[in-house]
Amino acid sequence: MAEEKHQLTKKNEDFIFHFKKLLAQNSQLSAEQIEAATDEVTTKLLTAQGTGTTAAQLFGTPTQAVAQYLDPKKSNKKLHDYKFWQLALDTSMAILMLFAGVFGLTLFFSKQATGQGAGIVSLLLIAALGGSIYTAVVLKLTPNPKATQAEPKSRRWLYLGLALVAWIVGFIVLGLLPPVINPTLPPLAYLIVAVAAYGVFRWNRQQAGLQGGGFLAISQLSQQARLESSQAKK
Incomplete structure (x- = not known):
């Protein structure tokens, strides 16, 4: 995964840096869980940036992305669950x-x-x-x-x-x-x-x-749903 991270755009690399830093500051997750979460988010960003989708559109801020892993009950809700x-x-x-x-x-x-x-x-x-x-x-x-x-x-x-x-x-x-x-x-x-x-x-x-990080939560949720749909077809 380390090699794939270098393929991220500068903004996405910065997002991952702050995301992992915030995860490390929380004692709720183990080192293995932090790495797994970082790898998962990195993979999603790599896929999303190919379609022009930004990290903000996909996850909101790094803080909000972290909240999804610390509060799975809320983060598991998808667009059509609301x-x-x-x-x-x-x-x-x-x-x-x-x-x-x-x-x-x-x-x-x-x-x-x-x-x-x-x-x-x-x-x-x-x-x-x-x-x-x-x-x-x-x-x-x-x-x-x-x-x-x-x-x-x-x-x-x-x-x-x-x-x-x-x-x-x-x-x-x-x-x-x-x-x-x-x-x-x-x-x-x-x-x-x-x-x-x-x-x-x-x-x-x-x-x-609602975990939307932007002005319209529904737009971010739609971006996530489209990304997951495209990944499921592969």
Whole structure:
């Protein structure tokens, strides 16, 4: 395995270095277990970098990768093991955090903040719609080892097309809601919404055991599922 490690990219070598260092700092694992875990992660990185998948997309941070080996109960959960609402809520809150934060900061530094930006109702519904649609599409397009047969490629493209249409139509319709039921809030209110969304975001990840290291946990889980599916076919 030592020779294979030299084939890793510089970033992946750095990831392995910190991963092994963090494992060694924990007395929960023996030297043999640390080597086995390091070899396993190295093999996965070697396979993933050939498809352009980064260590962050696959494992998150080295700390989160270590947590997977120290808490097997959580790390064993795959994409299709999570409930739909858990993944959709994670994605929706990520979208809401981003949009509310951007709107809040934009309005805060704008000289004419009144009437600018998205209304709060459309913002909440857009986040919920976007999170649900994105989650549904990723689940359909990602190989499921529990499925009796894989979805035909033609049907996958159909799902993607329908999701895109639903997102565009929903975005347009929600943007047309009248101000009387969709008021624009003061800048501070949007920032408070962003902070509240972050609180729900963190709570949901802890309750569900989502180990996503990036902005969208479902994207990382999908990358892992695709990698495992490609390895199983070899």
